[in-house]
Amino acid sequence: MNKKVYNSEEEFLKDYDPNEFERLSITADILIFSISDGLKENYRRLNKKHFSVLLVKRDEYPFKDKWCLPGGFVHMDETIEEAAVRILKNETNLSDIYIEQLYTFSDVKRDPRMRIVSTSYMSLIDKNLLNDKLSDNARWFNISINEDDNLFKVELDNQEEKIYFEVEKVLREKTTDRYSYYIRKNDKLAFDHPLVIVSGISRLKNKITYTDIVFNMMPEYFTLGELQQVYEVILGKKLLDPAFRRMIANKVERTDKLKKGEGHRPSVLYKYKSK
């Protein structure tokens, strides 16, 4: 193998063979999270909120008839994030949405077709902006998640169908604070998407405590009770009212609007106040 000597970057590039290295395809998969309203149990009770994710039923191979995250191949003239935004727009008809890169999954056999690497994104949307423009085979699934002893047990429910899977979190030896995730049970989700869902939820749980990203899932006006419910449903635990109100105090702005007609004391509506 004799190597040609180049004297300038231009000269080198003119000669460059793009097939010098093996190539593969990249997809963008996107976790679209939102908050859904449950049923009103009686006229006094607030309707329960659910934390939910958008899944799509596959109508083609591979994984025909399984559920998966909205996703698709990255084109040559767009960044992975632009692909994710495009897919999000296709699926929900929304633009200008909070979106954040999560992780790039690259198991050699993660796709049965060929070598495909997937970069996952997480987006947070306010369902009220949707106007029924979901694509045909997309459905919202309410999430309930139980973590005990490093095993995540996740149940997704779209009212007609339930999906259950388990992901185990294993501490890597010799390297502190690093975990690997393994799918332990899964029969209805395509690809390695259980891993994507679990890592997205973990990231969100974490970020919600030190950033303002929740407000991407809230409508313009909301009560502090509603906001607290959203925190509770994402963190999976009850919060104490006074502590919550102290924590949220300088992120929100009181308005003079009230939410009435709920069978109990009306609540003041607040807006997000950015710094």
Add this chain to the structure above:
Amino acid sequence: MNKKVYNSEEEFLKDYDPNEFERLSITADILIFSISDGLKENYRRLNKKHFSVLLVKRDEYPFKDKWCLPGGFVHMDETIEEAAVRILKNETNLSDIYIEQLYTFSDVKRDPRMRIVSTSYMSLIDKNLLNDKLSDNARWFNISINEDDNLFKVELDNQEEKIYFEVEKVLREKTTDRYSYYIRKNDKLAFDHPLVIVSGISRLKNKITYTDIVFNMMPEYFTLGELQQVYEVILGKKLLDPAFRRMIANKVERTDKLKKGEGHRPSVLYKYKSK
């Protein structure tokens, strides 16, 4: 375009054309961080510690003679992380090292040759394990970083040569807590590596406060003064002794060894204590 109908996953896969979607190459780039000892100013003073990163001088196009992070193409039979581990091993002859995925960069023009996506990793090593096995054109650069008003000013210094660059952090509109990073000044680093370095440092600064990853950069036995210096040099600020010792108390284990001969009171050596 007429589409064939398949009756099973096997049948579909047998027929699948891997060229159905465009393909590109992926590289893994790895930030190798460590702590370097500076000079001893006088016989009493402790030698100053520096936070440092390993860079490689490119001897081929593109970006010939510029510095870059150790990196290389991902092979078809390995995950991106396996590639990163392979590259790390090549460069330092170390295995079993703390390594963590950072971010996947995919700007269409980030590589002048062709479309190349790069996934970056961060690793933390204890320089004492090295035994002079660095590859030929690799050098340690001490990092000093100044962040004012969302502009990161970074100086890298390997004693013979200084590298200076600036990266700006811009808040994205409409989406809270999301930033984009742009290179504002850079003449000695290849590719988009200024962005990788800045995002790695930010991640480390953040993680050091809520995980135990620092200990990956520490030798087996260390004094609390040394450990504090490492925190200080990474966080870029002085810490108060009592607060630091309280914070670190249940992460370390006192030994009966002492570090003597430093021109002042000897210091107890500690070990990392995992939970």
Add this chain to the structure above:
DNA sequence: CTAATAGTGTCTATTAGACAGTATGTT
């Protein structure tokens, strides 16, 4: 009146910040 949520006051426990002091080696 009652059930339900809205919203606040306050006490206590814990944690973080700051400072000043004592301890002990080498040269």
Add this chain to the structure above:
DNA sequence: AACATACTGTCTAATAGACACTATTAG
């Protein structure tokens, strides 16, 4: 003795957790 760092005690300020109380509506 002097310098430099090692290490600790303690006061104070700020924050987090917990509980109990008051407020206000629809029905």
